Amino acid sequence: xxxxxxxxxxxxxxxxxxxxxxxxxxxxxxYLMADGGSVRLLxxxxxxxxxxxxxxxxxxxxxxxxxxxxGIEQALKRSVPQVQRVEAVNATSPA
Numbered sequence: 039x040x041x042x043x044x045x046x047x048x049x050x051x052x053x054x055x056x057x058x059x060x061x062x063x064x065x066x067x068x069y070l071m072a073d074g075g076s077v078r079l080l081x082x083x084x085x086x087x088x089x090x091x092x093x094x095x096x097x098x099x100x101x102x103x104x105x106x107x108x109g110i111e112q113a114l115k116r117s118v119p120q121v122q123r124v125e126a127v128n129a130t131s132p133a
Contacts (some may be wrong), residue, residue, distance in 0.1 A: 051082045059088060066110060070096055080127055082086065085090065086120050089127045102126065116129035 075096030081089040090098050111124040
């Protein structure tokens, strides 16, 4: 079974690394959800940059950059040492 809403890029992520990243994100999602937001893993580049989509309140929050760097990026680097950086990518929504 595949999720048709999932980006094609996610299919190219190493499955083991994807699972590790998702597990790490699952530990911080409750905190994001408490403020009305969340994140979705979009891609991991060849140089181990994790690309996330900021969802809900996280997409418009003025503190999202700090949350991304001080919270999400640090949690991912602790859990998945291969991660070099975390970037927010705005998924294009249909007009």
